[in-house]
Amino acid sequence: MNQQLSIAVFASGRGSNFQALHQALIAANSAATIALCISNNPNPGAFDFARQQGIATARLSPKMFAEEKEYEAALIELLASHGVELIVLAGYMRRLPHGVVQRWRGKILNIHPALLPDFGGQGMYGLNVHQAVIAAGRTESGATVHLVDEEYDTGAIIAQERVPVLPDDTPETLAARVLEAEHRLLPRVVMEMVAGKR
Numbered sequence: 001m002n003q004q005l006s007i008a009v010f011a012s013g014r015g016s017n018f019q020a021l022h023q024a025l026i027a028a029n030s031a032a033t034i035a036l037c038i039s040n041n042p043n044p045g046a047f048d049f050a051r052q053q054g055i056a057t058a059r060l061s062p063k064m065f066a067e068e069k070e071y072e073a074a075l076i077e078l079l080a081s082h083g084v085e086l087i088v089l090a091g092y093m094r095r096l097p098h099g100v101v102q103r104w105r106g107k108i109l110n111i112h113p114a115l116l117p118d119f120g121g122q123g124m125y126g127l128n129v130h131q132a133v134i135a136a137g138r139t140e141s142g143a144t145v146h147l148v149d150e151e152y153d154t155g156a157i158i159a160q161e162r163v164p165v166l167p168d169d170t171p172e173t174l175a176a177r178v179l180e181a182e183h184r185l186l187p188r189v190v191m192e193m194v195a196g197k198r
């Protein structure tokens, strides 16, 4: 990838992974920049951070269009008009339209709060994931960055970071430990891709 790389981040909620990525790119004085933050929700926490940082925001949801194809065309136009070369899903709760996956195939990353392929797929988000890991009696969990394809959490795994599951963990304490791993893993993988190492 070329160094002057334009990234779009998709976030549905608070956006802590978006923040971690932005701060890591700034700290590394990376030529890659987050050109815009897109959400399916009208006013996610991620937009507050984006506005503080002068990053463009756009709310785009299938609900805003009569047809899925119109939504897909609008999303492609938005991404293309910002010259986006890398898409990062950071707490994004929607599937991307097939046309977007096809056009940016191999350049769409997602961060998942478990060690895929276990504990992934539809419904595996938020505390549900950590609840399932604890219920399964696992002694470790972690974060996964994977390529995005047409399904949920099924694309090629790029990197993982493992964390212990402690005997007295609750879903909340495990989520917090995994989130710290996410905030390390996602920026590392993005910067390796930008540097052409991946």
Ligand code: GRF
Pocket (backbone or CB within 6 Å): 011, 012, 013, 014, 015, 016, 017, 018, 090, 091, 092, 111, 112, 113, 126, 179, 182
């Ligand atoms: C993270 O745990 C991420 O792995 C999952 O959703 C959560 C989003 O958190 N996809 P945030 O919005 O990045 O704080």
